[in-house]
Amino acid sequence: MSILVVGSVALDSIKTPLARCRDVLGGSATYFSMAARHFSPVSLVAVVGTDFPAGYARLLERKGIDTSGLMYEKGKTFRWEGEYGWDFQNPKTIATHLNVFSHFNPSISARHKKCRNVFLANIDPRIQEAVRSHIKSPRLVACDTMNYWIESKRSRLVHLLKKMDIFFLNESEARELTGESSIVKAAKYIRRMGPQAVIIKKGEHGSLLFADNYVFSVPAYLLENLYDPTGAGDTFAGAVMGCLAGAKRLNRRALKMAVVYGTIMSTFAVESFSLKRLASVTKSDIEKRLRLFRKLTLF
Amino acid sequence: MSILVVGSVALDSIKTPLARCRDVLGGSATYFSMAARHFSPVSLVAVVGTDFPAGYARLLERKGIDTSGLMYEKGKTFRWEGEYGWDFQNPKTIATHLNVFSHFNPSISARHKKCRNVFLANIDPRIQEAVRSHIKSPRLVACDTMNYWIESKRSRLVHLLKKMDIFFLNESEARELTGESSIVKAAKYIRRMGPQAVIIKKGEHGSLLFADNYVFSVPAYLLENLYDPTGAGDTFAGAVMGCLAGAKRLNRRALKMAVVYGTIMSTFAVESFSLKRLASVTKSDIEKRLRLFRKLTLF
Numbered sequence: 251m252s253i254l255v256v257g258s259v260a261l262d263s264i265k266t267p268l269a270r271c272r273d274v275l276g277g278s279a280t281y282f283s284m285a286a287r288h289f290s291p292v293s294l295v296a297v298v299g300t301d302f303p304a305g306y307a308r309l310l311e312r313k314g315i316d317t318s319g320l321m322y323e324k325g326k327t328f329r330w331e332g333e334y335g336w337d338f339q340n341p342k343t344i345a346t347h348l349n350v351f352s353h354f355n356p357s358i359s360a361r362h363k364k365c366r367n368v369f370l371a372n373i374d375p376r377i378q379e380a381v382r383s384h385i386k387s388p389r390l391v392a393c394d395t396m397n398y399w400i401e402s403k404r405s406r407l408v409h410l411l412k413k414m415d416i417f418f419l420n421e422s423e424a425r426e427l428t429g430e431s432s433i434v435k436a437a438k439y440i441r442r443m444g445p446q447a448v449i450i451k452k453g454e455h456g457s458l459l460f461a462d463n464y465v466f467s468v469p470a471y472l473l474e475n476l477y478d479p480t481g482a483g484d485t486f487a488g489a490v491m492g493c494l495a496g497a498k499r500l501n502r503r504a505l506k507m508a509v510v511y512g513t514i515m516s517t518f519a520v521e522s523f524s525l526k527r528l529a530s531v532t533k534s535d536i537e538k539r540l541r542l543f544r545k546l547t548l549f
Numbered sequence: 550m551s552i553l554v555v556g557s558v559a560l561d562s563i564k565t566p567l568a569r570c571r572d573v574l575g576g577s578a579t580y581f582s583m584a585a586r587h588f589s590p591v592s593l594v595a596v597v598g599t600d601f602p603a604g605y606a607r608l609l610e611r612k613g614i615d616t617s618g619l620m621y622e623k624g625k626t627f628r629w630e631g632e633y634g635w636d637f638q639n640p641k642t643i644a645t646h647l648n649v650f651s652h653f654n655p656s657i658s659a660r661h662k663k664c665r666n667v668f669l670a671n672i673d674p675r676i677q678e679a680v681r682s683h684i685k686s687p688r689l690v691a692c693d694t695m696n697y698w699i700e701s702k703r704s705r706l707v708h709l710l711k712k713m714d715i716f717f718l719n720e721s722e723a724r725e726l727t728g729e730s731s732i733v734k735a736a737k738y739i740r741r742m743g744p745q746a747v748i749i750k751k752g753e754h755g756s757l758l759f760a761d762n763y764v765f766s767v768p769a770y771l772l773e774n775l776y777d778p779t780g781a782g783d784t785f786a787g788a789v790m791g792c793l794a795g796a797k798r799l800n801r802r803a804l805k806m807a808v809v810y811g812t813i814m815s816t817f818a819v820e821s822f823s824l825k826r827l828a829s830v831t832k833s834d835i836e837k838r839l840r841l842f843r844k845l846t847l848f
Contacts, residue, residue: 267730336730431566431635434773455754456768467845469755469766474733506848546766547846549805 251389252291252316253495255282255488256356256381257371259296259320263331264523266338266478274524275306276330278371278394281481283315284528285488285515286369288536290495292488293362295319295381299327299350313529319362323350338476339453358384367495369487372396375406382413390494392416392445394487400427408443416494417445418487424450433458434465447505449490451483459509466506471517471543478523482516485528489515514539550688551590551615552794554581554787555655555680556670558595558619562630563822565637565777573823574605575629577670577693580780582614583827584787584814585668587835589794591787592661594618594680598626598649612828618661622649637775638752657683666794668786671695674705681712689793691715691744693786699726707742715793716744717786723749732757733764746804748789750782758808765805770816770842777822781815784827788814813838 262276279296286292293316298307300322310317328351332341354373358381366389370378378393385391393414399407400423407427411417417440421433430436437448437460450458452470459466493508494500514536521527561575578595585591592615597606599621609616627650631640653672657680665688669677677692684690692713698706699722706726710716716739720732729735736747736759749757751769758765792807793799813835820826 338730431637432773432775434771452754455751458771465771465845466848467768467771468848469768469846472733472757472764472766474731476731510848544848546764547768549765549767549809549843 251367251495252293252365253286253367253369253491254293254295254362254365254385255279255286255369255371255491256295256378257282257369257373257484258328258351259294259298259302260328260330260351261302262480262524263329263344264341264478264480265333267334267336268477269523271523273329275309276481276524277328278481278484280310280525281484281519281528282369282371282488282491283310284313284525285485285519286492286495287314288515288531288533289489289492289511290367292316292492293319293365295356295358295362297321297323297350297354297356299323299325302327309525309529319356319359321357325350332480334479338479341480356381366390367491369393369491371484371487372399375399375403375410379406379410379413382410390415390491390500392418392487392491394418394483395423397423397426411440412444414445416447416449416490418449418451418483418490420451420453420483424448434460449509451486453479453482457486457509457513459505461502461505464502466509468509468513469547471513471539472546473517473520476520479520480523481525481528482519485519486512486516510540510543511536514543550666550794551592551664552585552666552668552790553592553594553661553664553684554578554585554668554670554790555594555677556581556668556672556783557627557650558593558597558601559627559629559650560601561779561823562628562643563640563777563779564632566633566635567776568822570822572628574608575780575823576627577780577783579609579824580783580818580827581668581670581787581790582609583612583824584784584818585791585794586613587814587830587832588788588791588810589666591615591791592618592664594655594657594661596620596622596649596653596655598622598624601626608824608828618655618658620656624649631779633778637778640779655680665689666790668692668790670783670786671698674698674702674709678705678709678712681709689714689790689799691717691786691790693717693782694722696722696725710739711743713744715746715748715789717748717750717782717789719750719752719782723747733759748808750785752778752781756785756808756812758804760801760804763801765808767808767812768846770812770838771845772816772819775819778819780824781818784818785811785815787811809839809842810835813842
């Protein structure tokens, strides 16, 4: 089954202690699609400016991503500039220029409205809810968020969560949203807010899946060389949602394997700037890394 | 096979956001022994003052720990006072009174010199090396350390590591000792310094085992209620070393299972102040938690 993602397509400028890049292809919907495509057909809805390089759009198309929902608006593309320290975590934002993304008002085509699996990437919860209302017969709807929305639009977000099947967030966001310091308690709290499954992203420490009567803890895959963590969370979500859209049943086994594939795919995202490595990954690269991951964690 | 641990027996005063306690039984050798005893006979070598409560010594004996190496010296017992914030990590040290521990000079009895498995808990590397030199026919020798020794006695520590089979340390210590930001590179570097196995403790995020040609990543067990993390690392090391002392062969399987049992035992340590929960744990409690841990992590 196909999956619809609504989020950002951006131009990133990133500095790490080892290298830097300028105006490379980024954005939540981009990373998400590039991971999900291995598991299910993906349609992307986002907005870019007229300055958006044609080569970037062609890359997405060439990888089989449906870009009919990529809108071009007069103005500049959303730009983010960030810098990582030696810990390669929590980048310092140098500049955020929302540009055409500041008035993003996604129009969902008749065909896209029929998509039954939907991911609402980190955008204003008001927009997330509007998109959700267009979906005719949802099977699986998930969203991501960030501390900015928890702080500035909490009630909107809480309202949205009632209609979500899966909620992706990181540890500090889970604590901030619930006021619980225990991640177990925070996840239980969030599940009572609506989502059947809560997936806590822990970056280099792996992830936690909380669902009906069970918890699943995935350690991170170990990489010797981390190049740029930008997009890892969206890549993770892309693989998780791609797997689930392709799964016959949304049972425990499907959810667990989806989170494992999410972990695997995110390791490719962090091995280069932008989508350089992620875009060239093959099925066999993925399965090879899965086998290594099993060896790394099995006891 | 029995195991010898040389380290501290202390009186801890701890404050967490939920509760506080004063002058309770603590210390690296204490936590270590209380975990290791489930897997192998343990002999403890440490020093306390004449103020050390007789009830605490009796508790250790009652749990089958050989306390013939617990020396009483004129003066006060080592005291540590710390406070945890809501993250329940990295306590703020309010006060450290080394007292009799400041001139700790362990004398190892003829019987203890024959112990073939030894754990040198976090003390001055000069003392760790002196103890190591007394061991007649070592089979497995491991040590722990802390940033203080990495900063103040680096060359002593590096010298000691040449003679270690296993080195336990946390992530920031590994980075500080090696100057490598990548944990994989740091562990490889440390293995070249001597230890065949390096075990990186990540607190609530689990642990990593680096050995000959393989890496093993263990996620943390998830606890809903964390009470006091003091002693978790020593409890972890105690279970790991106890398992290995009891193992017929020190192969991959034995090392992996030792690290898994280390994870399990440390969860009991953090469920109460001091040794309250840890001292009452039964074999069946441990096996039950192991089964839950398998369910939590298997895919």
